[in-house]
Amino acid sequence: MLLALPALTGRADAKPEGLIGIRLVEAPEDRADDPRARAYIVDHVKPGTVIHRRFAVNNTSARPQTLWLYAAGAEIRQKKFGFLPEQTRNELSSWISFDHPAVTLPPGGERMLKATIRVPRTAWKGERYAVMWAEARSSATGQHNVQVNNRVGIRVYLDVGTGGEPPTDFRVDKIWASRDPAGKPRLDAQVTNTGRRAVDMSGELRLSEGPGGTSAGPFPVTSGVTLAPQDVGQVEVLLDPSLPMGPWKADLELTSGRTTRTASGTVTFPVARDTTAVVKQSSTGFPSTTALLVAAGALTVTGGGYLIWRRARRTP
Amino acid sequence: MSAQLGTVTVADTRGSAVQVSYTATVSTTNFTTTVGGNTSTISRPNISYWSGPATTVSGTGVFTPGQLTAANAIALTGTHTAFSVTLAVGNTTVAWNPTVIVRVPSSAVAGSYSGTITHSVA
Missing domain, CATH: 2.60.40.10 (Immunoglobulins)
Structure with missing residues (x-):
């Protein structure tokens, strides 16, 4: 998924679009047939497990862009996957770390990064939700006192428990x-x-x-x-x-x-x-037999494209 | 006091062959100012947002503004939908130019208040 910076204030500005993105690069082999697992991290692990996932961030704007990386909590509320405000944490987000807290990308740059989810041995069984965010921040200045942050993220649906994966039904x-x-x-x-x-x-x-x-x-x-x-x-x-x-x-x-x-x-x-x-x-x-296709075999599958936040030109 | 934030664009280039939905949300911090070491706050219920209509859409999907008109403006007390896209197939793009309204309470201390508005999509 990708993210971009919006303008701070309504100032006419001919700066090129800022465009940043984030996407998942790999999904587990046993989920090669699951379209959700290509866009999100969907997994079932035992307590004490450590999993790593590679993801990429990029910057297609014409100037360098700094992206801040962090995980924050999420919840399913009112039948929607909802993000907790700002950097509000929950149990799952506190288990997620990145190999870099922030990266600065040159124009057109892309960088591979690694997220690590460290599930404590004491974790109670159950499914938890979080989002891995890449955030672009516009700076507040004397002229612009509203800072606008735009962020794009990868959802995480992590189930913890011993034995096989609990059924989806x-x-x-x-x-x-x-x-x-x-x-x-x-x-x-x-x-x-x-x-x-x-x-x-x-x-x-x-x-x-x-x-x-x-x-x-x-x-x-x-x-x-x-x-x-x-x-x-x-x-x-x-x-x-x-x-x-x-x-x-x-x-x-x-x-x-x-x-x-x-x-x-x-x-x-x-x-x-x-x-x-x-x-x-x-x-x-009855489950449809046509629902299962897609080749398996590779150790990982490549994720899809990017979900992008883009800042268009500022409006007057 | 109201101002347009500038165009916000979300593009999904994951090229999904199955239908996907995504929702861009918006939240804000309190706006604060510090004068002579004292911090004054304009709290979130005084900060409202309306997305307005889409200024650009592309691709196949149903694009729904969170708040079409100023009359639909919502106070940013939590996390709110700014724009949602459902039934999206393949690559989609949606852009809008939201407006933020800050209601300054009569009790507010004079000063230059600042805060952070965050758009999120995942």
């Missing part, structure tokens, strides 16, 4: 079809995290066996939620007002990392606005 409890006040049909599903690890929900809806044998979709899940174990949350799929009301055979496929669950039912979207109809599910909960 979730269940679609119920589905309902409705038409919103604007006349758009929508499908909502209530999901319960029945596993022992956090899930980041995404997915899609396919409609088939509709009027005249029509089919439609896939339609993406509009709102992604992050659910801690035992959390109950809701995902929604917004559809087009021109979609025939049905009945349709609806197949909703939800995914977090390499875990996929599907729910199916017969859906008829209500005609009247602001009304809701519960969908009777015909089946639930």
Whole structure:
């Protein structure tokens, strides 16, 4: 992921864009098939374990940029992965250290760095959340008394415990079809995290066996939620007002990392606005075989690109 | 007292083939000034933020401002959403030019107050 500096005050300035980023360079071999593990650190370790992960920071702006590195706490709250303010620490962030506290990168520079997560022998079992941040700071001066810091980070979802990794699982409890006040049909599903690890929900809806044998979709899940174990949350799929009301055979496929669950039912979207109809599910909960692909074998896999913060030119 | 902070841009170049969501958040410190050894504070509930609409978007996704208009401005008492991107597939970019409003309490001591506003994305 990448990060950049915004301006401090509204001063017209022709300085080039500042652009800094951070990205994970490696993921564990046993998670080569997990798209989440390419963007985030997702792992399960025993107490007393020390793990190392390489990551890269870069600077694509035209001047040198100093990046400050630190870990800070995170939590899952209100169905979202939330960052604690500033450098607020938690237990997990206190276990994370870097080989450099700060690096100064020349224009166009990139540097490999190493993070170390040292899990104490006394650590209690359970999943913990944190973020490894790279922060670019604008300096406050006499003219600019608001300092603006921009930071980009790599999320860490670390589960501690002996034995095998606790299961990632979730269940679609119920589905309902409705038409919103604007006349758009929508499908909502209530999901319960029945596993022992956090899930980041995404997915899609396919409609088939509709009027005249029509089919439609896939339609993406509009709102992604992050659910801690035992959390109950809701995902929604917004559809087009021109979609025939049905009945349709609806197949909703939800995914977090390499875990996929599907729910199916017969859906008829209500005609009247602001009304809701519960969908009777015909089946639930079989993992999709198509969810597992991607080559394994290498010791590590290369992470994706960068998530970037960029400072555009200052505004007057 | 309000001022625009300058354009903030988030670009996701991870090129994810699966849908991803990300949220940029904003938080602030208290604003303080030290005059003659005494520190005075304008506390966070007096500091508000609104993202305004996106000034630039690119890529495929749903780009939602945290606070579209000044009427939606929120006090920065904790960590708040500045902008969120859902259903993103492939590379995406979003930019906005947020406004910060500092309400100076009538009891505030005169001085040049300073503080730090942090944008975060992960």
